[in-house]
Amino acid sequence: MSLPQELVDAILDNISDDLPTLKACSLVASLFTHSARTHIYRKIEISPLSSSGNSCRKFYELLSSSPDIAPLVKNLLIVSNGLFPTDAEECRRGKLGFEPDTSRTLPLVLPCLVNLTRISLVEHPPNPWIKTACSMNWRAMNEDSKSALAAVFSSPRLEAVHFRGFAIESPRQLLSLFSEAVALKEMSLSRMYFTSPEPWPKLQPWLPQLQSLRINDSGRRVPYLRYFVHPQICLSQVSTLSVNTHSIQWRNEIIQATGVEHLQVMLRGPTECTPDIFCGMKLRSIHLWTDCTLYVLAHVFIMCQPGRALERITIDGPGTDWELSLLRLSNLDVSIETKLDHLPALKRVELRREKEGTDAVDTFAKWEVAVQAALPSLMRRGMLFMTEIDSAARHEWE
Known part of the structure; x- marks a missing residue:
């Protein structure tokens, strides 16, 4: 029985990343050949x-x-x-x-x-x-x-x-x-x-x-x-921006020149987490890499003005125990709690901790439990997510 070409196309579209299967399908019948080749040779x-x-x-x-x-x-x-x-x-x-x-x-x-x-x-x-x-x-x-x-x-x-x-x-x-x-x-x-x-x-x-x-x-x-x-050079249409630079001045200049909705920035410390990063009312997601994961998270909430369209915050980094102590001592969760009521679009805060540097004592599971205890405001709302990532994930920034 012959299959409609539309059905064949739909099947192959669903396996478009499976190169071995696509190659096998291209040999099944002429009906499959062209659609399979479209995916095989696309890249x-x-x-x-x-x-x-x-x-x-x-x-x-x-x-x-x-x-x-x-x-x-x-x-x-x-x-x-x-x-x-x-x-x-x-x-x-x-x-x-x-x-x-x-x-x-x-x-x-x-x-x-x-x-x-x-x-x-x-x-x-x-x-x-x-x-x-x-x-x-x-x-x-x-x-x-x-x-x-x-x-x-x-x-x-x-x-x-x-x-x-x-x-x-x-x-x-x-x-x-x-x-x-x-x-x-x-x-x-x-x-x-x-x-x-x-x-x-x-x-x-x-x-x-x-x-x-x-x-x-x-x-x-x-x-x-x-x-x-x-x-x-028109940057007003830029909605997705990723910046890794030592120049805070030019980083902030280019952010202000865009209508950015999705922002990715590598920070060397919490002092680089400035109000200029969050100047855009259109900002829907922010993805940061930093050595000071939790401290920067608190500063994101401090710096972010009420009424923003921000839906998602993602922060990558090594994650350390000393940050937990600092977070508790400074009582920064109170600041986060206060800001949450003024960020109605925010649905997800994800902390991604690198595997590199962890050992039998400083495990991801132990760190996850400690962070949950330090950030009860996010836990109560079901907004806090934690993921362990490979250190090679830093190459995403290139």
Whole structure:
């Protein structure tokens, strides 16, 4: 009995992340093939770390033999090997581009991907011990690769871009690559290295209307976050913002320039939890990372003004016993209790504690019970949730 195509599509949509099952379904019957391939080839990763050899060359061979696959690719991830400490000077000299096989075949692959909407160029793995080194350098790439990438970056179809571990001459050069990308809505920049801090010209237009912006310029002497606070770069549409920076000034400037609804901020201490973080009336969720989990939680309630639309607070961190003592001594739960009546939209407060550093004495279960006792105002309302997370979850911030 033949199944309706709509039913087949619905079944495959429900298993869209299960690659082995999708591949098996694509071999069942021609009715399944196209829908399965739509999910199988939606996201492609080009990486020299692939177990099957250089995946850029392999992917080009696949496109050559089956050109009908190319229009199905919507999301392209290009991964470059992370550097070792001895490579830092080579990166500063601009001698590191793509691996040789990628350099040769990438200019042939990119023009085929006519429906590409998302592209990521990332280092793997990130190297926290190299502060100025990056895995990819724009100046070191061959001209064919740069031309092919520039065409993608300026495409009217491009909706999202993610850079991590990338060196380029200046913020102006970086932003100019996307100045014509009228559909660009998401931008994520982490571990960027600029050889010349040249700002965006005051009179030069920049067409993207970003809705999501993620920036990690932590450790940079000149925060590149500030280059986005510019009259020609419209941030009023940004509803999702993630910031990891040492510059409180520019962090607060960019928050005030947006209509942010979902905010993610890494704090180095409770003193960075300032009223400017909560200035937006539209703010619906806030996600913080800090070494002072409970103390910052109390400050969130102290700083948050009544009548906000805030629905969810999430705080990640190591979680320590000394914080519990501080919370009890300062009686900050009373402040939380007072503010709860003026935040009618708030439904969930989640504290996520890292596994790293816990032992047989300082267990998550023990910490969970102690926090529940220290925050009775949240417990009574059924709003307090606690989760144990892996320390690798911090990579979410990149």
